[in-house]
Structure formats: C-alpha cells, structure tokens
Amino acid sequence: MVGRIKLAGLIAALLVILLPSFTLAQDVNFSVSPAEVKIDNLPPGEAAEFELTIHNKYEAVHFFTLTIFQPPEEERREGRAEFPDDSWISLSSQEIEVSANSEANVTVTVAIPQEQKWAGEDWEIWLGVTPESSDLLAVRLYVRLLVSTSTAHKTRPNPGLVAGVVAGIILLGCGGYYYFRRKAKLE
Amino acid sequence: MKALITSIVAAIILALILALPALGEESESITITMTGVNEISISLDKTQWPLGNVATDMEYMTSPAIEWCTLTVEGNSNVNTFIVGEDAKWVDNPSAYKWTLSNDGTNGENVYGLQFRISGDTSRGYVPVTKIEGEFWPYAGDSSLAPGDTKQFGLKLLTPTYFIGDRQVQTQITISAVAA
Numbered sequence: 090m091v092g093r094i095k096l097a098g099l100i101a102a103l104l105v106i107l108l109p110s111f112t113l114a115q116d117v118n119f120s121v122s123p124a125e126v127k128i129d130n131l132p133p134g135e136a137a138e139f140e141l142t143i144h145n146k147y148e149a150v151h152f153f154t155l156t157i158f159q160p161p162e163e164e165r166r167e168g169r170a171e172f173p174d175d176s177w178i179s180l181s182s183q184e185i186e187v188s189a190n191s192e193a194n195v196t197v198t199v200a201i202p203q204e205q206k207w208a209g210e211d212w213e214i215w216l217g218v219t220p221e222s223s224d225l226l227a228v229r230l231y232v233r234l235l236v237s238t239s240t241a242h243k244t245r246p247n248p249g250l251v252a253g254v255v256a257g258i259i260l261l262g263c264g265g266y267y268y269f270r271r272k273a274k275l276e
Numbered sequence: 277m278k279a280l281i282t283s284i285v286a287a288i289i290l291a292l293i294l295a296l297p298a299l300g301e302e303s304e305s306i307t308i309t310m311t312g313v314n315e316i317s318i319s320l321d322k323t324q325w326p327l328g329n330v331a332t333d334m335e336y337m338t339s340p341a342i343e344w345c346t347l348t349v350e351g352n353s354n355v356n357t358f359i360v361g362e363d364a365k366w367v368d369n370p371s372a373y374k375w376t377l378s379n380d381g382t383n384g385e386n387v388y389g390l391q392f393r394i395s396g397d398t399s400r401g402y403v404p405v406t407k408i409e410g411e412f413w414p415y416a417g418d419s420s421l422a423p424g425d426t427k428q429f430g431l432k433l434l435t436p437t438y439f440i441g442d443r444q445v446q447t448q449i450t451i452s453a454v455a456a
Contacts (some may be wrong), residue, residue, distance in 0.1 A: 118350070119317065122315040122351075161290070215454060223449075225319055225325050226325075226345065227450045228453075229450050231454040231455075232452055233455055
C-alpha cells in the first residue's frame with residue numbers, strides 16, 4: 090500500500106522541465122564590434138556618439154536585445170569607477186531585427202550632465218547584446234565602454250551675465266566718452 | 277573724436293579679457309577610440325537539453341556529463357566568460373508558478389539547483405549556477421580565452437523536493453563574454 094502511494098506521488102510529481110525540443114539544435118553564432126570603446130576628454134555638459142555593429146551569423150532573421158549593465162568592481166579595468174547613472178547612455182534602439190547573415194548598427198550616445206563634480210572622472214560600464222531565444226542556453230556579448238571626462242567642464246554662456254557684461258561695457262564706454270569730452274571742454 | 281575712439285577700444289579690450297578664457301575652454305577635443313579592429317563573439321554548439329518528465333528530488337546530468345556542450349571563442353578578442361541562471365517558470369502562466377533557482381546548487385520545496393562543470397577543471401568540479409553572474413572561465417587567476425579556444429562543459433539539475441506536477445516549466449542559462 091505504502092509503495093503504491095509512493096508511486097502515485099511520484100507520478101503526480103512528474104512534469105516536464107525545459108521545453109522538449111522537436112527542432113534541430115541550433116548553434117549560437119553572432120558577433121558585436123567593437124569589443125571595447127574608449128571615450129576620452131568628454132566635458133561635462135557634452136555628448137559623444139558611436140556605433141555598435143551586430144553581425145547576425147545565423148541562417149535566419151534574429152531579434153537582438155540591447156541592455157546596459159553595471160559590471161562588478163573586480164571585472165572593471167584598473168582605475169575605473171562605476172558609471173554614475175545608466176540614464177546618461179541612450180541607444181537608438183533597444184531591440185533590433187537583423188536579417189540572416191547580415192549586420193545592423195545601433196547608435197549609442199553618452200551625455201554627461203553639466204556639473205563640475207563629473208569632471209576628471211574615469212568610468213566603465215558594459216553594453217550587452219543578446220539574441221532573443223527560448224532555448225535553455227543563451228549567449229550575451231558585452232561591449233566595454235570606458236568614459237573619461239575632461240578636467241574642465243564646459244560652461245554655457247549665462248544670458249544674464251552676458252547681458253550684464255554688455256551693459257557694463259556700454260556704460261563704461263559712455264562714461265569714458267563723456268569724461269574725456271567734458272575734460273576736453275574744460276581745457 | 278579721440279575720446280570716443282579711446283572709449284570704444286577700452287570697451288573692446290575689456291570684452292576680450294572676459295571672453296578669452298571661455299573660448300579657450302571650448303578648444304579641447306573629445307577622443308573616441310574603438311580599440312583596434314576587434315570583434316567579440318563566442319558560440320555554443322548546443323542550446324537545448326530536452327529532459328522530458330522529471331521526478332522530485334532527483335539529479336539529472338547532461339550526457340556526456342562534462343563534454344556535453346562546446347563553447348568556442350570566435351572573433352578576434354580574448355574574452356572572459358560568465359554564467360547566470362534564472363528561476364524556472366511555468367510555461368502556461370509564468371507569473372503564477374515557478375521553481376526558484378537556489379544560490380548554492382541545493383534544492384528545497386519549489387527550489388531547484390543547477391550546476392555546471394568544465395571539462396578539465398579539476399579544482400572547482402561542479403559549480404552552482406546562480407541568479408548572480410559568476411565566473412565561467414577564467415577563474416582564480418587563470419588566463420582568459422583566446423580566439424579559437426574551446427571549453428567543453430556539462431550541466432547538472434537537482435529537482436525540487438516538492439513541486440506541483442503536470443506543469444511544464446522553462447528556464448534559461450546565459451553565458452556571456454566580455455573583452456579581456
């Protein structure tokens with residue numbers, strides 16, 4: 090009786106894990122270039138742009154998803170700190186369709202806010218490219234993005250200050266003019 | 277007339293003194309370097325493991341055990357590779373039922389364990405696959421993989437001590453690579 094209960098329990102517990110496959114196993118094969126991008130002297134308040142190329146080496150069309158990933162400290166290049174904010178990086182597309190044996194480009198923009206505290210920094214962040222798949226094993230390729238900001242941050246002209254300086258110059262000019270004219274008259 | 281010219285010249289000099297530092301700041305150029313002609317790529321010769329029906333608290337291994345799948349470094353960059361797993365979700369209703377992936381390869385009620393082993397890796401043996409990306413190869417000071425290098429590996433699944441039967445669950449293991 091106990092044996093029957095155990096067997097019944099075992100049968101009830103049976104389930105299917107990991108989608109049974111009736112399709113042929115398919116190799117994972119795609120590439121991303123460049124593998125590493127280094128941006129130097131980026132002033133806070135400015136943006137830099139570059140392109141990533143995804144090469145689909147499959148015999149069929151594939152969708153690729155792009156993500157931004159903060160690598161752990163031990164995986165970062167020496168002297169590189171964590172990139173402060175993922176939202177400073179924008180991708181022209183977070184999902185891209187690439188035809189069989191073709192390649193497609195994604196534009197990446199890195200924009201640093203205009204604050205002096207972001208000047209003179211060395212950061213690292215990774216951009217991940219993953220083909221959409223429901224298979225058990227998937228591959229993701231990371232592109233290392235190394236960003237260094239310049240020591241001087243770019244200052245945008247302050248309209249109030251500019252107007253004040255212009256007004257000051259005009260007043261100074263007029264004042265000087267009347268001073269010299271009055272002096273000349275007195276003489 | 278002389279006074280007017282003197283005043284204008286003085287005002288222009290003052291304006292230049294104020295504007296020059298700002299003009300100097302804008303002359304710095306941004307450099308974007310795409311390192312070499314590098315392309316990153318790895319391939320796997322197997323992506324599916326059709327297990328079929330499984331029982332509670334049982335261990336399942338790929339066959340061959342540790343030479344089941346071959347990872348090959350393509351492209352022209354040396355790479356470091358990582359592995360990460362996830363919870364196994366019910367295919368019919370992923371938000372309603374799942375097996376949680378344990379963080380040490382062990383199992384429990386509705387908790388399953390997953391481990392990998394690389395052929396030739398005698399020091400680590402089976403290593404748990406967790407939800408946090410961990411080192412696949414290299415580890416502990418070994419050298420990274422060069423283009424053309426291969427690594428064979430296998431998987432081991434430990435099913436939960438209890439789970440709801442007749443439900444098809446699905447999971448995914450991601451192997452990732454970054455330029456070394």
